Amino acid sequence: MTLTIGIVGGTGHAGGELCRLLLNHPGVATILPTARGGEDLERVHPNLLGSGLAFTTVEQLRERAGELDAVFFCTPSGEAMRSAPYFLERGVKVIDVSADFRFADADRYREVYGEEHASPQLLPEAVYGVTELYRDRVAKARLVANPGCYAITTVLGLAPLLRSGLADLDTAIHLAAVNGTSGAGNKPLTEIMHAEAFASMLPYSLEGHRHAPELETQLTPLAGREPCVDMTTAHGNFVRGIYIQASVAVRAEARAGLDRAALLDLYREHYAGEHFVRVNTFAKQGKLNAKEYGVYPSLTSVTGSNFCHIGVDYDPVRGFAKVVAVTDNLVKGAAGSAIQNMNLMFGLDERAGLGHYGL
Amino acid sequence: MTLTIGIVGGTGHAGGELCRLLLNHPGVATILPTARGGEDLERVHPNLLGSGLAFTTVEQLRERAGELDAVFFCTPSGEAMRSAPYFLERGVKVIDVSADFRFADADRYREVYGEEHASPQLLPEAVYGVTELYRDRVAKARLVANPGCYAITTVLGLAPLLRSGLADLDTAIHLAAVNGTSGAGNKPLTEIMHAEAFASMLPYSLEGHRHAPELETQLTPLAGREPCVDMTTAHGNFVRGIYIQASVAVRAEARAGLDRAALLDLYREHYAGEHFVRVNTFAKQGKLNAKEYGVYPSLTSVTGSNFCHIGVDYDPVRGFAKVVAVTDNLVKGAAGSAIQNMNLMFGLDERAGLGHYGL
Amino acid sequence: MTLTIGIVGGTGHAGGELCRLLLNHPGVATILPTARGGEDLERVHPNLLGSGLAFTTVEQLRERAGELDAVFFCTPSGEAMRSAPYFLERGVKVIDVSADFRFADADRYREVYGEEHASPQLLPEAVYGVTELYRDRVAKARLVANPGCYAITTVLGLAPLLRSGLADLDTAIHLAAVNGTSGAGNKPLTEIMHAEAFASMLPYSLEGHRHAPELETQLTPLAGREPCVDMTTAHGNFVRGIYIQASVAVRAEARAGLDRAALLDLYREHYAGEHFVRVNTFAKQGKLNAKEYGVYPSLTSVTGSNFCHIGVDYDPVRGFAKVVAVTDNLVKGAAGSAIQNMNLMFGLDERAGLGHYGL
Amino acid sequence: MTLTIGIVGGTGHAGGELCRLLLNHPGVATILPTARGGEDLERVHPNLLGSGLAFTTVEQLRERAGELDAVFFCTPSGEAMRSAPYFLERGVKVIDVSADFRFADADRYREVYGEEHASPQLLPEAVYGVTELYRDRVAKARLVANPGCYAITTVLGLAPLLRSGLADLDTAIHLAAVNGTSGAGNKPLTEIMHAEAFASMLPYSLEGHRHAPELETQLTPLAGREPCVDMTTAHGNFVRGIYIQASVAVRAEARAGLDRAALLDLYREHYAGEHFVRVNTFAKQGKLNAKEYGVYPSLTSVTGSNFCHIGVDYDPVRGFAKVVAVTDNLVKGAAGSAIQNMNLMFGLDERAGLGHYGL
Structure with missing residues (x-):
């Protein structure tokens, strides 16, 4: 299969990463990233020096809609919801890496983004693209709302725990999230x-x-x-x-006997068979107070890859389950999971173009 | 005044930092850091190249106890509680940068450190050295328990909020703390x-x-x-x-009308007149969703200095007060606050040797 | 084709990188990295979490020599020259990522490494593996001496200039090289x-x-x-x-009229058609004294990839040609070029498993 | 003594660093940094939070010239040469941290900066401010041209070698210099x-x-x-x-018997008694090929301080002396050496306000 792919918004970090990954995708023949006009793609993305890729404009991309198989939106909020119908009507599948289709409810969108949604009729069919959770729906979708980088990492990190019923949800979930500066x-x-x-x-x-709010909606x-x-965030x-x-917080009645090993079992079982989500189950040596860094995931383990590594622990004195999840915000947090979804939407191997491990 | 200062444990990061700061202290004439034997101080701490400082041994320091005005302990847990009495009995003031004297209660010490305390008789007189909170007691102390770097930063960051009575303490306080690798x-x-x-x-x-546990005790x-x-920690x-x-969490009855400005007033007033604790009160521009990094403290603002910068905000939807506090873990978090305490104990200007601003 | 590959010395940075890249290589079926014994591969290389790879020992690898197609050595100096014959005699191709076979001359080896060469009879047939320069010989080799990371980057960076005859070789070539800490x-x-x-x-x-000396030999x-x-080096x-x-230094008679554009033409032409070597030819805006960082390669353009980016300039006042070349020391500087050579030795597409662009 | 100091150009890195250092200077009572108008100093330099410093304008500073003891210029090329006369005429000493007065020769200035010098009459009296070399002249100067950060580090690094007569100057001196991004x-x-x-x-x-050219002039x-x-530069x-x-390059006739120890003697002797220039003389262990990082200066040894650390070696095969010199570009490379010069110009202790060691 040789797909022709448009990328609306090719100058930013996510757009550049899509170019980088699609250049190495065996099923993609043509990549058409857009810019306002005049920019030199190889100067904007010097890692693609000599790749031969060049920017087109949105107008030109629209004119070539008939050739396209799919289009990705890597644009500021507001553009995808205005342009997606044009492409969908012409049979082009849409994967929105921006935030426009992440809420099923147009009211919630307005509340969070302070603007009326331009295509509320599309919201019911947009599939929220955490592939590991919604694989079947993604495979059939013509419109995927790719999750935010914080959201996908958190959803993957918390899914086993929340589904297990261990969590005390009368208490808030506390998230301390740190993002790289490419997220800025x-x-x-x-x-x-x-x-x-x-x-x-x-x-x-x-x-x-x-x-x-995206998280609160998706964790529901x-x-x-x-x-x-x-949620607290920093770069x-x-x-x-x-x-x-x-x-x-773990429900009081579930605390007795709970420990790291039990949580690890829960996570390992939940993600058994998943290629891109891996649980760090390395045993502690058990020395009192030793700083055993290796028993949790470290950020650099996943850099450049589509993997999500997850580690867990349990504080028995205070009754909190602790989860650490790491991804590359530009790959699993954006371009990589978008391609993973594209692969499913076109019946390709889910891992196509995403086979490399982290640096 | 020309003090003679011993530093038990001069090879680590805190011991080296004490040397660095005391070399530039107008009231200190002689610095005697110890090592096991054989190490070249300038090779261990190449920033002190040409300073003329050299290591002595603990044994030699003990023999010279009569010359000493104060001794700092920068040692692993267990050494200060064994050696402090020797120096105190000879009229030498002790500032313990290790954890040995941070709990007033010998049982709590055993619980946390898994060992019987060697000098329980000294625990009642050890003053916990958050200078800004316990200035008068520090000034009169002959034994100061210098706080841990996480603890002092958190105590300074939370003191105004906890004293105000706004906090709902039926809910846990969540701390996400990040430390530099010098803390490893x-x-x-x-x-x-x-x-x-x-x-x-x-x-x-x-x-x-x-x-x-140190924090739970000190916040009480x-x-x-x-x-x-x-508490969750990472490097x-x-x-x-x-x-x-x-x-x-803010108490439900205190949430109405609470906002960032009110919290800033609370903090500004609490720390009015404090030299080393400063509150970032920069106004937001008010643009929806803008990432206004400047309205909170950034870590590098305090690097190399004895300052603690604090920023606050309020999430009105969820009712949480947010506090960010930053220090240099080796200065305000260790050697700097130890010197600040030393200054008080000897009647010196509290800022002596600590006047420089962050890089 | 489904190759079975041994990696002698799988615990270091180069060995881990070979595992990482070969896991994503379409022509490789089995990877057998070795360690001394007892190490957990996923703990040593946490980026490979869940890959299923595990260490074997050198002894076990030798026993399975009959199954192997090729073996890579990622060992300290001295091991490959002792072990290579064993594998070669059993029909296993050898790619030595260590320094043992980089000198054709056993005397030079002794001079530089202070030890007698253990397999001098193999030196004449070992092909120095700068693929772009020695493609035909590599394709026929059964023993490849993979270049050092400094050497391959420098050889690629200087080849067009030295071949052009522009250089004044009565004057030393000055190399200031900076390496990442994975090189330590x-x-x-x-x-x-x-x-x-x-x-x-x-x-x-x-x-x-x-x-x-490796460079002086290879530039000859x-x-x-x-x-x-x-040569001066730093991390x-x-x-x-x-x-x-x-x-x-440019020969005096060749300086007249020489400029950056002429050098760029020389380089572009030399590397026309090469996939992994790319010349940064972005034009300067011409503003006096502007710092135009984009007109030269930056290191991060090639991180994680097998590319070498090269930039050039000319100082007309002093008559020096300036060359900047960047690679990822673990990919083009080690594991990547080793795989590029392996691909040729087995008649595979030279780019197989190396298709991804830099981060 | 209580000086009143103006800083023309207080928003950049050098201007901010002058503020930071002068705030901790015992002889300085008032600091008047300028900006275009409207900027909040503590927001531009958040490390100075709570310092009470605020920007004035150049116009206001001129009006207050009668109160000033000295004025520093931290401005783009061209401003100091236009404004210095105004202050000098009113008895204010001038320390120019910009490049305007670094060439004694107005023709050379025009050649390098592409503009006519505005105050050529001042060039003969401007003292080039490498304090360690021109201490007496600085002490008597009313106008000091503070060296560029690359220049001062190089001049200090090469002075002993060039003065010794060992260098073969028919061959170019090669400088590979790396600067922090604050230099951008x-x-x-x-x-x-x-x-x-x-x-x-x-x-x-x-x-x-x-x-x-600044270097070629100053090394003469x-x-x-x-x-x-x-010279080659990078961030x-x-x-x-x-x-x-x-x-x-060492002159052929001087190579016999030359080694690192002899060069170290030369440097140590040259800088004996200098506080801010220190030579790393740590002995090598002598193991073949060991990477002994500690025997040379590392950059972080001087961060935040006014020190210059220097290391040397000798390549006997090729006949090159190697020098490594490191400084903090904002301190010894700009604000620190400017204050060192100011101290001399006002008869203060040369180290006043500069006593702290590197981080």
Whole structure:
């Protein structure tokens, strides 16, 4: 199969990553990324030097809709919901890497993004693209809402625990999330210059992150009720990566006898057979107070790959289950999972073009 | 005044930092750091090249106890509680940068450190050295228990909020703390080699960190009751720095009308007049969803200095107060606050030798 | 084709990288990395979590020599020259990523490595594996000496210039090379712990680097005579990557009219058609003194990939051609070029398993 | 003594660093940094949170010239040469941290900066401010041209060698210099955003760096003739620091018997008694090929301090002396040495306000 793929918004980090990954995809023949006009793709994405890829414009892409198999949107909020119908009507499948189709409910969208949804009629059919949870629906979809990077990492990290019924949801779930600076966009701002952000931690949006409602919505079917998600975010001193650390209160009646091993069993079983989600089950040596870094996932294990690594522990004194989940925010958190979904939508091997392990 | 200062344990990060800071202290004439024997101080601490400082041994330091004004312990748990009496009996003031005297209660010590306390008779007089909170007691002390780096940053970060009575302490306080790799000690381990730890996040001790009981104990007098502290720790990709992000539930009856400005007023007033604790009160521009990094403290603002910067916010949807506090783990988190305490104990200007701002 | 591949020395950075890349190689069925015994491969290389790979021992690998198609050596100097004959005699092709077969001359080996060569009879047939220069010989080889990471980057960077005859070789070639800390090995040493090496530059071997003789030897056929190579090396604050900056004096009679454009033409033409070597030809905007970073390659453009990016310039006042070449030291500098050679030796597509672009 | 100090150009890295250091200077009472208007100093320099410093404008500073003891220029090229006379005429001493007064010769200035010098009459009296070399002249100066960060580090690094007469100056001196990203200015540019520059090496100005003529001029009195300086520059993955690696050919007749020890003696003797310049003389263990990082200076040894650390070696095969010199580009490379000069100009202790060691 030789697909022709459009990428609306090819100048940003996610658009560039789609180009990078699709260039190495055995089922993709043509890649058409767009820019406003005039930009040199290889100068914007110097890692693609000599690849021969060049930008087209959205207008030109629309004109060539008849040739396209799928189009990805890597655009600011608002564009995909306006342009998706055009492509869908012409038989082009749409994978939206932006936030436009992540809420099934147009009211919730307005609440969070402060704007009326432009295509509310499409919301019911948009499939939320956590492949591991919604594989069958993704395979049949013509419109996929690819999750945010924080959201997919958290959903994967918490799914086994929430489905198990162990969590006390009268208590908020606490998420401390750290993102690489590629998640800050590529508009030059003083605070995210190298000289400012290097060796630092840059907290932001402490009054409530935009992805918290996305998470509360997406965790609801897993938990059986809508949880309260207290989310705090910062940029760390790295470019790629999402590091999620979650504290989830365990129901009082479920605490007796609970330990790390039991949680590991739960997670291992839940993700048995999943290629891209792996649980770190390394045993502790058991020395009192030893810092055993190896028993949890580290961020760099997944850099550049479509993997999500998950580690767990349990604080028996305070009754909290602890979950650490890491992904590459540009791969599993954006372009990689989008391609994983594309593979399913076209009947390809789910791993096609995504076979490489983390650096 | 020209003090003669001993440093038991001069080869580690905290001991080296004490040397660095005391070399520039106007009231200190002689510095006597110890090592096991044979180490070349300038090779262990190449930033002190040409300083003329050299290691002595603990045995030699004991013989010279009569010359000493104060001795700092930068040793693993267990040594200070065995050696402090020797120096105290000879009129030498003791500032323990290790954990030995942080619990007033010998039973709690045994519980956390798995060992009987060697000098329980000294516990009642040891003053917990958060200078800003216990200035008068520190000034009169002959034995100061310097706080852990996580603890001092958290105590300073939460003191105004807990004293205000706004916090709902039926709910756990959640702390997500990130430490530089200097906090991992200087024993070569594979996981904290540059090639492994660079650009990563390394979580550890998720089953319950040793500093959590220290914190629960120290927050008790501020909160009026013992809080539950759910603490998660990781090393970030930097050498120096503690970054604390805390989520504290606000009592339901206190939520109406609460906002960031009100919390900032509370903090500003609490720390009015404090030199080393500063509150970031920069106003938000108010744009919807803008990432305004500058309105919170960033870690590098305090690097190399004895300052603690604090920022706050409020999530009105979920009712959580958010606090970010940053320090240099080797300065305010160890050697700097120890010197701040020393200054008070000898009637010196509290800022002596600590005047420099962060890089 | 489904190859069975042995990797002698699977615990280090190069061995781990071979595993990582071969796991995603369409022509490789079985990977057998070795360790001393007892190590858990997924714990040593946590990026390979869940891959199912496990270590065997050298002894077991020897017993299974009959099943092997090729064996890679990622061992300290001395082992490959002792073990290669065993495998070669059993029809197993050998790709030596260590330094044992890089000199055609046993005397030169002894001079540089201070030891008698154990298999001098094999030296004449060992092909030096800069694929782009020696493609035909590699394709027919049964023993390939894979170049050092500094050497391959430099040879690729200088080949067009030296072959052109522009260089004045009465003057030394000056190389300032910076390597990531993965090039420092994985033995825990204080100086390369994160807390020491972060944000630093660590120069080493300034009295003459071991790779300088390798370079002088390998540049000889390109230059027509043996050049003097003054090489200086340091580790930079990154894990992966070789950054080479070379200054080459231009012969006085060739300076008139020489400029960056002419050098770019030379390089572009030389590497026309090469997939893995790409020349950065972006035009300068021409503003006086502007820092136009984009007109030269940056290290991160090639991270994780088998590409070598090259940039050039010319200082007309002083008559020096400047060359910058960058590779990932673990890919093009080791495991990647070794696989590129393996592909040729087995008649596979040269790019098989190496298709991904840099991060 | 209580000085009143103006800083023209207080928003950049050097201006901010002057503020930081002068705030901790015992002889300085008032600091008046300027900005265009409207900027909040503590937001531009968050490390100075709560310091009480605020920006004034150049116009206001001129009006208050009568109160000023000295004024520093931290401005783009061109401003100091226009404004210095105003202040000098009013008895204010001038320390120019920009490049305007670094050439004694107005023709050379025009050649390098492409503009006519505005105050050529001042050039003869401007003292080039490498304090360690020109201490007496600085002490009497009313106008000091503070050296560039590359220049001061190189001049200090090469002075003993060039003065010794060992260098063969028919051969170019090769300088490979790496600068932190604070040296790239604080104007937001895509290439120096964190997401682009992190973990990279960013070469620039390979066609001939603007500081090369400054160096050739300044090395002339040390060498006895004008040397050719082939200089290559890049930004490394750190914020602060200049790392200079120089290769200097040794005259053929001086090579016999030369070794690292002899060069170390030369350097140690040259800098005996200098506080801020220190030579790393740690002995090698002598193991063949060991990477002994500790025997050379590392960049982080001087971070945040006014020190310059120097290391040397000798390649006997090729006849090159190797020099490594490191400074903090914002301290010894700019604000620190400017204050060192100010101290001399006002008869203060040369070390006043600069006493702290590197981090």
